Amino acid sequence: MTRESLQAALDRRMLLRLGAAAGLGTMLLPRLVRAAAEPDSLPQVRALIARWVGPGRFPGMVASLGLPGREPEFVALGSEGFVDPDPVSPDSLFRIYSMTKPVTGMAAMHLIAQGKLGLDQPVHEILPAYRHMQVQDSYDGAITALHPAPRPITMRHLMTHTSGLGYSIVQQGPIKALMEEQGLVAGQISRMRFPGLFRGEPVRGLDVFADRLARVPLVADPGTRFSYSMGLDLMGRVIEVVTGMPFDAYLHETIFAPAGMTSTWFRVPAAEAHRLTTNYAAAGDTLLPLDRGETSIFLDPPPFPFGGAGLVSTPRDYDRFLRMLAQGGEIGGRRVLAQAAVRTGTADLLPPGVSLPAMLGGPAGFGAGGRVGQGAEAGIFGWSGAAGTVGMVDMVRGLRSQIFVQFMPPTANTLLPEFQAALKADVTALLETR
Known part of the structure; x- marks a missing residue:
């Protein structure tokens, strides 16, 4: 056996172990093993981003898909702003707004698992x-x-x-x-x-x-x-x-530092301002600069750490959060959150008799700060942000997906619904029997 074939065999075994830990069925595992070898697992998403980035559209955006236990495949195109020539990348900083909510929810679930709440x-x-x-x-x-x-x-x-x-x-x-x-x-x-x-x-x-x-x-x-x-x-x-700790310090000590999330803050350090994208207001087909990276309000101390809408993060960092959830609270061989916290927090926690509004899609429940899919979407947990970011983790298949762009309101055009359709097509192609 050559060194390359031995490494491939080891990679397959590792993926199988991680898949089993994620609760994946035996019929699905071989398909994910084959998917891990695909040179491009996001052709539809890649084509979508190419259509939406450029003059008259968006300056840049990033999307990703992560297979169980694997580093994500990123698709990044364009720049961090129309007058910011820096290429957008997995390490660019985005205002994630309500994608802060699952982070806060999981921090609370960790305290519940410890018996402190x-x-x-x-x-x-x-x-x-x-x-x-x-x-x-x-x-x-x-x-x-x-x-x-x-x-x-x-x-x-x-x-x-x-x-x-x-x-x-x-x-x-x-x-x-x-x-x-x-x-x-x-x-x-x-x-x-x-x-x-x-x-x-x-x-x-x-x-x-x-x-x-x-x-x-x-x-x-x-x-x-x-x-x-x-x-x-x-x-x-x-x-x-x-x-007994400031909320932002607790998140850093409990989640960000142990999960290796080195670029997630309520306040962006001045030395990192060059990585901060520009946020735009969508007025018809026109994008007006709303918050430029180099002069952003997120460079100032916030009035308080908004647990529902305050974080700035990168696609690479937020994928680590999603990957940690997919792996039951562990990442990089280190336990970040109690397994019970993740299991309960990504399940439906709605009180009896309460359902989600139809506008949030259904059937669905709600967990610790994020939507919980049901039916054909069973096990999918995540949420979106007010400036066009979306992060989801499939707790059944161990997959993670994201899109990062900056415009408000995110319903001003059809980008996000088109992304969901393209992502579904790519994931379906990966998982179908060959």
Whole structure:
């Protein structure tokens, strides 16, 4: 046996072991072994990105697909901005916004697995200000017609958007105005106040944020309705109180450092500003610079570490997070999260009788900060960001997929639905029997 054939045999055995650890069926494993040898596993995605990058489209974007236990295949094309000539790469920095939520959710699940929190523990046991909450009599109605919450908000509710807490990017009417007036806004976007995108000045300090949010009426009774919320931002404060550490420091020590995520921050260091992409506002077919990398608001200390929308990361770093989940909490031979935390956090945690809105696709549930597929999508966990990023992990097959681009709102064109279709075609081709 030659050295090359021996290495190939060892690679196949390693893939089989990792696949077995991921719970892959014996019928699927040989197909993934063959897929690992494919020189290009993303021809449809590659063609899609070629169509969407260039003059009149986007300056650049990155996509990836990772097989079980393998480094991902990246597709990167273009530059980090229309006036930024640096090539976009797996190490370019992107604002991932709500893809922060699964990170915060898994940090909470780790504490639950350690017995330091309970999944159905009332939040008021950690944050007493949430003991006696008031609820709007009608969703987005008057903020004076209220009733006492019939049950406490729990940790489960915070992670699954069933707490009844509002969100200034979702709510309408007087409660939206109240939240913006109190600085209870969802993250930061730009130094410029673009109409339709400026959400108000955020309150400073995670402790102050939590105290003010407790005084705002809930929009629904806890545990009765999925309503996208600031629950994961509030979870950041819960984690601070339970661990006695600043939330951002806890994430670094517990997840980022042990997982080898060296480029994931709430604040981008000045020395790394050259890697930060430009974010754009989509106005019809025109992209207007919203937040340039070299002068980005993410170079400043944030008002507080937004557990629901605050992180900047790279495609390489976020793939390590997804790969760590796919491998049950381990990566690089090191355990990062408890296996029970990953198993439970990537499963459906919605309270009985609560379902996702049809607009989020179905059938589906919701786990620790991310959507959980059901039916044909069973085992797929992940979430997207407000500036066009998506990260998913298939907990059944051990696959990870991502796309990173920067424009708001991400529904301004058909790029992301087209990416999902191209990715599905490529994955189907890899897994089909030959």
